[in-house]
Amino acid sequence: MAGRLGGKVAVITGAASGIGLGTVELFVAEGARVVAADIQDEKGAMLAKRFPGQVAYAHCDVTDEGEIEAALKLAKSEFGGLDILFNNAGISDRMTSITEITAEDWSWIFDVLVRGPALGMKHAVPLMLERGGGSIINTASIAGLQAGWGPIAYSTAKAGVIHMSRSAAAQLSPQKIRVNAICPGLIATSIFGASMGLPREVADQMAARVADAGAKVQPVPKAGMPDDIAQAALYLASDAAAFVSGTHIVVDGGITVGSRHSWDQSAGSPFAAMFGDLAPAQS
Template identity: 85%
Template sequence: MAGRLDGKVAVITGGVSGIGLGTVELFVAEGAKVVAADIQDEKGAMLEKRFPGAVRYAHCDVTREVEIKAALDLAVSEFGGLDILFNNAGISDGMRVLEEIEAETWSWIYDVLVRGPALGMKHAAPLMLARGGGAIVNTASIAGLQAGWGPIAYSSAKAAVIHMTRVAAAQLSPRKIRVNAICPGLIATSIFGASLGLPRAVADQMAARVADNAAKVQPVPKAGMPDDIAQAALYLASDASAFVTGTHLVVDGGITVGSRHAWDQSGPSPFAELFGEFSTPQPAQAPSSGS
């Protein structure tokens, strides 16, 4: 049975753990050759061994343009070209308020989350044009859509990714390169622990805690997993989305559909706080017949 990415070549940044790893696994299963670009060299070597001939690892710090270009060029030298770029590498800072964040931290967040994908698209576009087109997928976040889902630098950077995706799509879609974004919700990965400055091993343990508890805070009663985002990336990278560009796909278990009372009747309602007893439906009374 043919895979949905047969004959395709992809580069996935942040590709050896979390969402990136789940996407590498799915893309390979669907027939793609993949360059997994990351800074975790030991995990990258293990990934190559798992998928001999189908995956190559490239050390890639996305704040370094030369390393981004090298990872993309590796797709050409090893697999013959480039069809898909998944700009997925991500970081977060601690849950800081505006007056506490340092300028250096702000710049670092933007370098990874905005400048990195921008440079990825810059160097991917000529390679995709040589193949007659391609698909670019950028990882944004629900934090880029609403306040309260991430630190301020991270959240504003993800909002920038959403709009950058639109502008890039306007420029590249006429040349058959589609550009879209995914906005994950609570996904069980180590980024939550990393945002608190925890060591990677502890952050990985925190991912299990997210998996155990996320189902309780959203309409869809299951934890978001890396494969949920990988499936969205597969759709946006494949020919199934040939008519889709310049948009963002929210994959969040419904957590952003509204406040809790919208989907959980036991949750607190702002109407109850405002209007008290008047917010509770009263039993209908029979009209008076008069006399």
Template identity: 80%
Template sequence: MAGRLEGKVAMITGAASGIGLGTLELFVSEGAKVIAADVQDEKGAMLERRFPDAVRYARCDVTAEADIVAAVALAESAFGGLDIQFNNAGISDRMGAITEVTADGWNWIFDILVRGPALGMKHAVPAMLKRGGGSIINTASIAGLQAGWGPIAYSTAKAGVVHMSRCAAAQLSPQGIRVNAICPGLIATSIFGATMGMTRDAADQMAALVAQNAQIAQPVKKPGLPQDIAQAALYLASDASAFVTGTHLVVDGGITVGSRHSWDPEAGSPFAAIFGESLMQMAPGSGQG
């Protein structure tokens, strides 16, 4: 069913690439007008040329509150208001131990991943109230739910996004503004290359490698793509989720359902490792004896 966002105005941070770009493309196809908020000016200009009637680019560093204010103002001046905000802009630090954390690096991660969405929500609310309500979506991560899926500062920040979304939903939902988070799994974007310290171009190329190989780590045998997260964002942005707020939607190909042995028949059982194969064969129901 097309047109699920007809008449709606959305603001997407990090809209020029990855999950943000995939979501922008889907939202436009569903009838939305979109403010593409990003710091990649050339890509932003290309989006305006590609979607001349539906997209306006706003240079927006989410650590600069004035940029967020200006992007929301552009939504109102260009398209008449704001109904949907997708706080998606993100980066990652490098993998490392807690003993390697620096104060500046920690602050940088939290400024973008937590403070940015917080300020985004702050300035979206007045615009949304003028329209009678709206939907706010924050990008979290499976790294915020379980250890081992990201650097420690990144993972801690994403856990904060999940809880911040819940707290904001408690405050705003009675006013007609729903707030939810999405927790992506291994999605083929440039963030993995960035985690390794690659340049933006090299990190973009790394995304293809993620698409090719990530599926071996999860039950669902397809690569996670930006479009998969875009579909989740569409659901949370649309009236189909009118009764959904204060939660997080995990979109990860099943990677967090359990340890590998729970879904991979070739993975060794932890019980066999603990008790030994011979003892396991003697257990009732083993088919032995």
């Protein structure tokens, strides 16, 4: 089959919406067969119906090890094996302070964002070894690189995902299984509304607002879209990245390059504000 992923089989978690949905669509277009894993059963069933013979849906709560294992085994029973795992399922805690967040929220966030991908890797490895290797991609975030881009538990968990990916790559790369992470910036999905505690149907509507605002607060003047992350995942999943393992790719429109004055000339420089009066007078 033609395409950069021709003949490959992928499992994508959080596949029914946002980044996961965009990645399913792109991977299928590039020749992969995909197990779309999610807890949104109606959306997942519709996705499988859109791509008969190319997409199978698996109900998968990534806090449940049994459901993770079953989704990965479906790749073998339905499509013959497993080459790619994209641990993408995600949630966010609310924008609360360290003094306000509950122990239960800490556990819930880490169960989904860190333990879920860890268990995904655990159960993917034997299947990938049967195929001679594979590619594992974990969704991290710029919130795991710098403070200020997400709630505290979410940000801490995403930092853990970055280092977990590096550590797993050290263990698995000798077995021809590459492990990398993607750090999205402001991508137009429902996760921002979720961090505000909005119901899913309302949070979905927040994506348009994120798209409008994102283009104005970063050097690249366009909205970050799910396809931007899907394209990065496609690269890491493909043979083009055969020499890439143990790293993270930042896909953020340049928002983390520096403070606003570094890329927006209309923004005043803090150095000018502090030391402008010491500049020599013009004669």
